[in-house]
Amino acid sequence: MDFARYPDQRAAVRNPKPPVPVKILIAGGFGVGKTTTVGAISDFEPLTTEAEMTEAGIGIDDPGARSEKHTTTVAMDFGCLTIDETLKLYLFGTPGQARFSFIWDDLARGALGAVVVVDSGRLDDCYPAVDYFEHAKLPFIVAVNAFDGRLAHDLAEVRWALAVNEQVPVVRFDARDRISVRDTLIVLLQQALERVGARQ
Amino acid sequence: MGADEYYGGAPRPGQAARLPPYLQPRPYGGGHHVAGSSSGGRVPAGPAPPSPAATPFPTGPRPFVVTRGRVGDDVSDISLETQVTTNWEAETGYGVWVTLGPESRAIVAMCGTSVSVAEISARLGLHLGVTKVLVSDLHAAGRVFVHTEDVSTPFSTEIILRVMHGLRAIS
Numbered sequence: 001m002d003f004a005r006y007p008d009q010r011a012a013v014r015n016p017k018p019p020v021p022v023k024i025l026i027a028g029g030f031g032v033g034k035t036t037t038v039g040a041i042s043d044f045e046p047l048t049t050e051a052e053m054t055e056a057g058i059g060i061d062d063p064g065a066r067s068e069k070h071t072t073t074v075a076m077d078f079g080c081l082t083i084d085e086t087l088k089l090y091l092f093g094t095p096g097q098a099r100f101s102f103i104w105d106d107l108a109r110g111a112l113g114a115v116v117v118v119d120s121g122r123l124d125d126c127y128p129a130v131d132y133f134e135h136a137k138l139p140f141i142v143a144v145n146a147f148d149g150r151l152a153h154d155l156a157e158v159r160w161a162l163a164v165n166e167q168v169p170v171v172r173f174d175a176r177d178r179i180s181v182r183d184t185l186i187v188l189l190q191q192a193l194e195r196v197g198a199r200q
Numbered sequence: 201m202g203a204d205e206y207y208g209g210a211p212r213p214g215q216a217a218r219l220p221p222y223l224q225p226r227p228y229g230g231g232h233h234v235a236g237s238s239s240g241g242r243v244p245a246g247p248a249p250p251s252p253a254a255t256p257f258p259t260g261p262r263p264f265v266v267t268r269g270r271v272g273d274d275v276s277d278i279s280l281e282t283q284v285t286t287n288w289e290a291e292t293g294y295g296v297w298v299t300l301g302p303e304s305r306a307i308v309a310m311c312g313t314s315v316s317v318a319e320i321s322a323r324l325g326l327h328l329g330v331t332k333v334l335v336s337d338l339h340a341a342g343r344v345f346v347h348t349e350d351v352s353t354p355f356s357t358e359i360i361l362r363v364m365h366g367l368r369a370i371s
Contacts, residue, residue, distance in 0.1 A: 186367055
């Protein structure tokens with residue numbers, strides 16, 4: 001490095017402090033509307049990042065057999081909302097399958113909380129996500145994506161079926177609507193706030 | 201003279217060993233002007249560069265070594281949202297620039313505006329694991345800053361309120 005050419009004050013100007021990133025997870029089963037949710041509020045069209053996971057196959061216990069390794073690619077759609085020049089909110093869609101715990105841990109670490117998107121016609125799909133967040137003690141809410149303005153079950157039934165703690169908000173929203181998604185995120189943040197308050 | 205002196209100083213002890221082969225300086229990067237002849241050369245004036253036989257660096261195509269499953273200490277604290285910024289103070293000679301592979305160059309160029317590791321991965325079409333390794337290597341080479349320590353968890357009331365406030369401002 002040529003310190004003569006780059007005095008300290010120029011360094012401060014040329015390498016400014018970047019905005020702080022925070023993230024919220026958008027979880028739920030396949031096809032429930034996670035990417036739509038992200039896209040409704042993101043500054044840019046949702047991008048996709050892929051992670052490669054290596055899974056050891058069967059045959060580990062048998063000393064004679066070669067254990068087979070399979071690689072799977074897990075895709076995650078995400079977006080970003082710039083709050084201001086010092087703060088950016090990332091929204092990461094989680095993979096539908098629960099078995100990639102490696103990825104889930106990476107996603108959940110340092111997250112503000114999660115929105116578990118539910119399709120009221122297919123409640124089963126979101127059980128793994130709900131289990132994971134309860135276990136990880138990450139603030140989360142359940143948000144029922146109302147297609148065409150209708151719900152297959154009403155919210156009380158969804159709550160009962162998912163057996164979530166009564167403190168967990170179960171709300172209804174429209175994944176395509178920016179304001180609806182915004183309000184859903186605010187409900188989640190209120191949960192996060194209460195969690196912080198309870199700790200103090 | 202050795203290639204170390206030619207490049208204006210040897211790497212600190214142990215540092216060259218940490219840099220993967222494709223990031224170590226090479227004696228014949230493309231576009232280098234030969235020192236000692238023209239006054240417009242980009243490299244510091246001095247004796248002619250060492251002959252290929254004398255250099256300790258490998259010649260020929262450099263292997264792109266990214267081991268699948270390599271998760272060292274240097275990448276484990278990089279998250280998807282971790283911000284990466286270009287180090288504008290890094291040496292910008294063309295000869296040094298071309299020692300970076302095309303993916304690494306693209307990353308350095310992208311980080312002029314602060315971007316997340318996930319964005320780098322998505323926009324360049326690289327797997328997340330590969331991206332983390334490349335970013336970590338670029339950090340070791342002093343080309344980018346990797347801002348892993350910005351947010352402390354558990355979160356403060358202040359930061360949650362700032363996000364809420366920012367969301368409420370959306371119409």
